[in-house]
Amino acid sequence: MKSAAFEYARAASIAEVCDWLREDGDNTKLIAGGQSLVPMMAMRLTRPARLININEIDALKFIRVEKEFARTGACTRQCVVARDSALAQAVPLLKQALEWVGHVQTRNRGTVGGSLVHADPAAEMPLVAQILGAQMVLRSHAGTRTVNAADFFEGPLATATRADECLEEIRWPVWTEKRTGSAFTEISRRHGDFALVAAAAQIAVDDNGTCTRASFGLAGGGYIPMAFPDLAARLIGTKLEDEVVQAVVNDAATAFDPGGDLHASPEYRRQLATVLATRMLRAAYDGARKAS
Numbered sequence: 001m002k003s004a005a006f007e008y009a010r011a012a013s014i015a016e017v018c019d020w021l022r023e024d025g026d027n028t029k030l031i032a033g034g035q036s037l038v039p040m041m042a043m044r045l046t047r048p049a050r051l052i053n054i055n056e057i058d059a060l061k062f063i064r065v066e067k068e069f070a071r072t073g074a075c076t077r078q079c080v081v082a083r084d085s086a087l088a089q090a091v092p093l094l095k096q097a098l099e100w101v102g103h104v105q106t107r108n109r110g111t112v113g114g115s116l117v118h119a120d121p122a123a124e125m126p127l128v129a130q131i132l133g134a135q136m137v138l139r140s141h142a143g144t145r146t147v148n149a150a151d152f153f154e155g156p157l158a159t160a161t162r163a164d165e166c167l168e169e170i171r172w173p174v175w176t177e178k179r180t181g182s183a184f185t186e187i188s189r190r191h192g193d194f195a196l197v198a199a200a201a202q203i204a205v206d207d208n209g210t211c212t213r214a215s216f217g218l219a220g221g222g223y224i225p226m227a228f229p230d231l232a233a234r235l236i237g238t239k240l241e242d243e244v245v246q247a248v249v250n251d252a253a254t255a256f257d258p259g260g261d262l263h264a265s266p267e268y269r270r271q272l273a274t275v276l277a278t279r280m281l282r283a284a285y286d287g288a289r290k291a292s
Contacts, residue, residue, distance in 0.1 A: 003041035010053040014060065017166050018141045020052055025163030030054050032075045033110040035102065036118045060113070060168065065090045069135075069171040074113025079104075081112055091172045093132065093182040093202055097124040100184065103192045113167045116152075119159045119224075122194040124186070126153055127225040131200055131217040135171040140164045146171075153224040177204035177213060181287025183280040186220070187272055189263060195220040196264045199276035201284040203235070209289050211235045216281055221258030221269040228252045240285045249277045 011017045021028055029048035031037055032055055040046045054060060060075035063084050070090045072081060078098055081087060088095040101107055101115070101124050115125035116136065128134070129149040136147045138161055145165075152160050161167065186198035201216035214232040219225035231248045238244045258269035 003038075004044060004047040006041075006048055007050040008053070009050065010055075011057060014057060014139055014166070014168065017052060017054060017057070018139060018164070020050070021164045021166060022141045024050065025165075028052060030166055032060075033077070033106075033114050035106045035110040036114065036120070054166070062169075063087055065174070067176075068174060070094075070174055072112055072170050072172070074117075074167040074169060075111050076113070078102075078107040078110045078112055078115070082107065090174045091132070092180075093128055093184060093200060094172060096182060096184040097128045097200065100124050100186050100191075100195075100198070106192075112170060116170065117159060117161060117167050119153050119155075119157050120194065121156050121222055121224050122196075122198065122220040123225075124184070124195070124198060124219075127198055127200055127217055127219040128184075129153075129170070129172075130225050130227040131202060131215045132173050133215075133227075134173065136161075136167055137169045137171065138162070138165040139168040140166075144168065150227070155223055175202065175204060175213065179206070179288045179291045180204045180213075181284040181289070181291060183283035183287065185276055185280060187276065197221060197258070197269050197272040197276055198225075199273065199280045201277070201280040203240075203281070203284040203288045205285070205288045209239050211238055211240060211285070214281075216252070216277060216284075218252065218256045218273050218277060221260070221264065221266070222256055226256055228255065231255075235281075240281060245278060245281055249274055249281070252277055 027049035060073040062073040064071045065086045082098040134149045136152050182202040184200040186195035188195050197220040204213035214235040217227035253270050253273040260266040
């Protein structure tokens with residue numbers, strides 16, 4: 001199929017984008033990498049009256065590692081983020097997750113911001129954002145506002161971005177604990193396909209191996225990617241003993257409550273969630289204990 005007819009424009013600045021969105025944001029789509037939007041337009045799952053190319057806006061392409069946050073511009077390519085050594089050291093979970101995103105070709109075009117705004121519940125970047133508690137900086141003609149990941153993802157392919165707003169940057173919290181470990185994995189029909197289930201975790205420990213901070217989450221088959229801060233809090237003060245991890249993971253899999261489709265049943269996804277979450281908590285904990 002071919003997309004429906006649309007007006008095409010190329011923006012030279014964020015201000016110009018905001019002006020167009022203010023004029024008719026409900027019928028406008030922004031395109032950067034286009035790895036998700038273009039196929040949806042081809043299948044006529046979305047029919048924007050206007051398509052605005054934001055690839056030429058250099059102000060949306062940057063990586064800045066600071067003390068509390070690592071900041072990435074919305075149009076920063078996934079491949080650029082994956083290759084940045086300072087960012088990988090500050091936010092290792094981001095690099096680990098990007099290795100699972102699509103294929104080399106799609107990562108060369110796809111943007112981190114695009115993946116977040118697209119908000120596929122099985123995608124890797126939204127899961128990382130949930131686990132780390134990332135902040136989305138949204139800009140409109142009225143100024144900027146910051147939305148936490150927990151409030152940003154509202155459902156499949158739905159976010160808190162208003163019709164007159166565009167994503168400007170993402171702020172990834174930096175864990176400053178000396179002994180920190182992280183891990184990401186997923187199961188899909190083929191590498192590069194959307195995950196049947198994805199799991200990730202980040203753990204910090206003290207010199208005795210006792211957990212001082214923890215976060216983990218699941219994606220794939222659910223309504224939105226989910227982090228479990230209340231369950232993760234039960235890991236603090238432990239050395240992730242088997243019985244503790246098993247109880248936490250079982251409760252997480254129950255809360256995850258995945259749906260079924262032609263690729264996997266709810267029962268299979270729930271079993272995957274249990275196994276993968278356990279493995280990632282273990283891998284993150286082991287990584288934290290070995291860190292120096």
